[in-house]
Amino acid sequence: MKLHEYQAKEVFAEAGIPTPAATLARTVDEAVTAAEELGYPVAIKAQVQVGGRGKAGGIELAADANEARAVADRVLGMELKGYRVDRVLVEDAVDFVNELYVGVTMDRGVGRPVAMVSTRGGVNIEEVATEEPDAIAREHVDPAFGMFDYQARKVVHEAGIDRAVAGDVASVLTTLYELWTERDGADAEINPLMVTDDNEVVAADAVFNVDDDALFRQPDLAEMEEETAGDELEAKAHEYGFDYVHLAGNVGIIGNGAGLVMTTLDLVDYYGGQPANFLDIGGGARAQRVANALEMVFADENADAVVFNIFGGITRGDEVATGINEALDQFDEIPKPVVVRLAGTKAREGMEILDTDRVRVEETLEAAVQAAVAAAEEVDG
Amino acid sequence: MSVLVDQNTRVVVQGITGGEGRFHTEQMLAYGTNVVAGAVPGKGGKQVAGVPVYDTVSGAVREEDADASVVFVPPAFAADALFEALDADVDVVVAITEGIPAQDTSRVYRMLEETDTHLVGPNCPGVITPGEAKLGILPGNIFESGSVGLVSRSGTLTYQIVDNLTSRGLGQSTAIGIGGDPIIGTDFTDALGLFEDDPATDAVVLCGEIGGEDEEAAAAYIDEHLETPVAGFVAGRTAPPGKRMGHAGAIVSGSGTGTAQSKIDALESAGVPVGDTPEEVVDHVADLLD
Numbered sequence: 001m002k003l004h005e006y007q008a009k010e011v012f013a014e015a016g017i018p019t020p021a022a023t024l025a026r027t028v029d030e031a032v033t034a035a036e037e038l039g040y041p042v043a044i045k046a047q048v049q050v051g052g053r054g055k056a057g058g059i060e061l062a063a064d065a066n067e068a069r070a071v072a073d074r075v076l077g078m079e080l081k082g083y084r085v086d087r088v089l090v091e092d093a094v095d096f097v098n099e100l101y102v103g104v105t106m107d108r109g110v111g112r113p114v115a116m117v118s119t120r121g122g123v124n125i126e127e128v129a130t131e132e133p134d135a136i137a138r139e140h141v142d143p144a145f146g147m148f149d150y151q152a153r154k155v156v157h158e159a160g161i162d163r164a165v166a167g168d169v170a171s172v173l174t175t176l177y178e179l180w181t182e183r184d185g186a187d188a189e190i191n192p193l194m195v196t197d198d199n200e201v202v203a204a205d206a207v208f209n210v211d212d213d214a215l216f217r218q219p220d221l222a223e224m225e226e227e228t229a230g231d232e233l234e235a236k237a238h239e240y241g242f243d244y245v246h247l248a249g250n251v252g253i254i255g256n257g258a259g260l261v262m263t264t265l266d267l268v269d270y271y272g273g274q275p276a277n278f279l280d281i282g283g284g285a286r287a288q289r290v291a292n293a294l295e296m297v298f299a300d301e302n303a304d305a306v307v308f309n310i311f312g313g314i315t316r317g318d319e320v321a322t323g324i325n326e327a328l329d330q331f332d333e334i335p336k337p338v339v340v341r342l343a344g345t346k347a348r349e350g351m352e353i354l355d356t357d358r359v360r361v362e363e364t365l366e367a368a369v370q371a372a373v374a375a376a377e378e379v380d381g
Numbered sequence: 382m383s384v385l386v387d388q389n390t391r392v393v394v395q396g397i398t399g400g401e402g403r404f405h406t407e408q409m410l411a412y413g414t415n416v417v418a419g420a421v422p423g424k425g426g427k428q429v430a431g432v433p434v435y436d437t438v439s440g441a442v443r444e445e446d447a448d449a450s451v452v453f454v455p456p457a458f459a460a461d462a463l464f465e466a467l468d469a470d471v472d473v474v475v476a477i478t479e480g481i482p483a484q485d486t487s488r489v490y491r492m493l494e495e496t497d498t499h500l501v502g503p504n505c506p507g508v509i510t511p512g513e514a515k516l517g518i519l520p521g522n523i524f525e526s527g528s529v530g531l532v533s534r535s536g537t538l539t540y541q542i543v544d545n546l547t548s549r550g551l552g553q554s555t556a557i558g559i560g561g562d563p564i565i566g567t568d569f570t571d572a573l574g575l576f577e578d579d580p581a582t583d584a585v586v587l588c589g590e591i592g593g594e595d596e597e598a599a600a601a602y603i604d605e606h607l608e609t610p611v612a613g614f615v616a617g618r619t620a621p622p623g624k625r626m627g628h629a630g631a632i633v634s635g636s637g638t639g640t641a642q643s644k645i646d647a648l649e650s651a652g653v654p655v656g657d658t659p660e661e662v663v664d665h666v667a668d669l670l671d
Contacts, residue, residue, distance in 0.1 A: 106483050108563035108593050108630070111490040126634075143487045184482055213629065214482035216457060243627040247619075258561060258627025259535020259590050262616040263659065266641075269619045270657055278620075280627045311537040311544075313520040314408065343544055345520055365541065366658055 249274025252297030317350030500566025527552015561628030591617030
């Protein structure tokens with residue numbers, strides 16, 4: 001789960017990381033009032049959870065009230081990478097001489113947290129990481145002990161940070177690491193950490209992503225989660241408790257188990273179709289869940305046919321088939337061709353139970369995908 | 382022969398009194414697994430499916446000579462259960478639990494480095510040596526005893542490929558579901574090392590997916606160390622960057638690492654034939670065994 005910049009800054013400030021004075025605004029008038037109170041210049045920043053807001057026109061400076069009004073008017077309500085901007089952060093514009101990068105994340109390959117520091121702040125750090133990996137100093141942390149002070153000093157030194165601010169940067173990193181552990185961070189980043197001409201450091205941006213699996217023990221952060229004005233079907237899937245990703249293709253896909261669903265997507269592509277979605281309905285296939293899943297792919301305008309692939313496993317194929325038949329009963333008509341393939345325990349019995357007036361049945365995964373791709377093409381004309 | 386588990390493995394089930402724990406204990410017993418104990422704090426002295434329950438894992442080890450544990454404990458308490466299993470010094474721990482916070486797993490992984498225990502998972506379907514024992518939730522009836530080793534990050538995809546193998550008469554020595562989380566105990570390289578040393582395994586299927594660099598590491602390991610032939614499969618060729626495809630670990634990062642193509646390229650350059658479809662993987666295995 002991603003926090004908004006303003007939320008992350010509240011969390012950072014509470015922990016003692018310096019952040020610029022700022023006010024959240026939801027209307028143009030609120031934004032102008034906030035700017036007047038802060039004093040100019042101010043930065044007006046769209047609060048949407050996407051990267052590269054600056055380049056996309058979501059962040060701009062204002063030198064006086066007229067500019068503040070014009071910027072707020074343009075940014076509030078704009079579409080930014082598919083997200084509508086409904087609030088802006090009005091912030092004291094920091095007069096900086098340098099932009100640094102400080103971050104903490106989990107290094108999955110090593111299985112340990114890693115602290116990162118770079119003098120190359122203010123730009124896309126992933127690009128820096130790919131093109132000049134040596135420009136980012138890294139220090140792995142033993143989770144049994146946490147980050148020692150010397151480690152913070154060391155990684156700051158190795159990044160080549162100016163002596164005049166090294167102590168403060170190390171202290172920000174130490175605080176960020178502690179915050180990351182205490183609040184179950186997935187990624188915590190300050191990019192840029194600005195250095196002013198009198199050698200103060202200020203977190204001019206803040207990223208804090210919480211480990212979804214740890215939200216149960218971070219109730220106040222969980223409360224910050226909100227319905228983002230993103231994809232409607234993805235919001236629906238969230239409500240139904242499906243793992244779902246909306247794509248743009250013509251073949252809807254329902255299956256069980258992440259790896260097998262991904263494979264089904266890949267096969268749709270391999271046989272010349274395009275996957276419309278990833279939908280994992282999870283273990284078993286009770287009628288209501290099947291009906292909810294079908295409702296989702298039926299609602300997807302791009303999907304012209306559906307392939308439904310369930311590996312029975314512990315759940316028996318005949319039970320799955322009964323669930324599918326019951327789910328089909330909930331629809332007056334089946335609006336798109338549905339191809340079903342069952343495998344595993346009692347799959348054959350299951351396939352015999354399925355109502356072939358309403359769905360087409362195939363015995364192998366390959367055949368089912370090919371049939372769905374062909375059916376979608378027929379609809380496409 | 383086989384790897385990790387066999388008919389002599391003595392299993393303690395942590396979380397045996399929960400719904401999942403109870404159901405799968407019955408399934409494991411029905412398969413012939415030697416489940417000798419359960420371990421649940423505060424539930425010592427009870428019985429589940431005829432299996433005695435102990436308060437602690439070390440109690441189950443002491444009284445019943447358990448040497449492997451299967452963990453069905455809910456995510457909030459799972460790390461503690463894993464620490465307990467590691468502390469009790471069992472040989473194999475299979476962590477079925479899905480949704481353990483990553484920082485918890487990181488600490489478990491840290492402790493694991495101090496032990497000789499093989500941790501499989503978390504968020505995995507388990508390990509099965511067909512005809513001998515299964516530790517986990519895999520559907521036993523699709524497996525057949527044979528000489529193909531299988532290691533996979535996914536559950537149902539494993540079953541799919543096993544189903545294809547079995548229906549072609551290609552039985553399995555042991556199948557290991559290593560799990561879909563970003564941090565896991567036994568990884569591809571560890572599993573390949575075990576299969577390499579197993580005289581009953583004549584070929585291995587490596588079933589990977591997008592995210593991380595474990596498949597690339599496995600490819601390098603195969604190139605340097607493996608005599609046993611390997612066939613591969615990689616799921617997620619069509620996955621868009623930045624979207625988590627179900628598994629916490631299955632994500633192509635923004636900077637382009639973890640893509641299916643990089644994994645396929647790495648495996649192929651290590652001489653591993655990679656199938657475009659599950660059926661094609663089985664074709665490759667049949668060729669390798671010829």
